[in-house]
Amino acid sequence: MIWRNGRLDFAAAQSRAASSTARARALATRYPASYVCWDVLQHPDPAIGDCRHLPYTERRAFLLELLADVGPPIQVTPATDDRDVAVLWYNALREQGIEGIVCKRGSAGYPSGQRRWLKVRHADTVDALVLGFTGPGSDPTISSWRWATRAGRPGCRGAWSPSARVGEVSSGAVVVGEQRAEGESYTRVGADLVVEVLAGSGRHGTLIVTRMR
Missing domain, CATH: 2.40.50 (OB fold (Dihydrolipoamide Acetyltransferase, E2P))
Structure with a gap:
């Protein structure tokens, strides 16, 4: 994610990906990016390994634990199980370039190759x-x-x-x-x-x- 001119700029991130190595480095200096993690599919601990079958709430706990000592520009995306908070995010963060929210069942595994999440966008x-x-x-x-x-x-x-x-x-x-x-x-x-x-x-x-x- 790239923060530019007071809001998130998805096009800037796409432009970075499509640039030559030299241009990408110049863009990274001018508009540094953050890496926002929203899930963990493979745990580094061999005893845990593939996490895709686990409920999202467990995967989320693993993600927070793995990145507890890692600071920006790597960070975990915000999440809540409070509907009022989610509605507040949906309405208040639009000005910052947030296009909507993603709703997931806490008990669901990771749907590899499928779309089982509900995306609530400001525009369909x-x-x-x-x-x-x-x-x-x-x-x-x-x-x-x-x-x-x-x-x-x-x-x-x-x-x-x-x-x-x-x-x-x-x-x-x-x-x-x-x-x-x-x-x-x-x-x-x-x-x-x-x-x-x-x-x-x-x-x-x-x-x-x-x-x-």
Whole structure:
């Protein structure tokens, strides 16, 4: 997590990940990051080992114990079992860039490969799979990309201002060939690139992408 201009900046963290080594170091000096831990899946004690089958409350206790003597920039994410506190966080921390809260059952194990947690966001989002692009693929900053939601609804054309980031990730993807959707041709790629888009956007041809998965 990166704190920038008085709020958390998720885009800055993504930019760091997409940067060259030299640029990443420069960004780290200018905008240092914190590593916020929210779970422990493998305990360093061989007698405990794999923790995924344990209830979240036990994993949380292990996490607090493991990081008890470790200070910032490594820290544990806040958690509470008090609904009033959770509601206060949800309402009060929005100004700082917190997009919502995650609700987990204290008795539940870690759902490997599944999503069993409830995300309560200030804005609803859906996952979309990047199918390909229209326009010149050699210049992803001006390309428009084709999307399809995970629910399998038809893709729609969407311009995304940080499209260069999508281009960087999918530049090595295999080109499947030319496809058509809604009467328009686009270049299909084989990248398994998932993005998060605002629910309801895309109705008029423009998708609002909030982040890459």
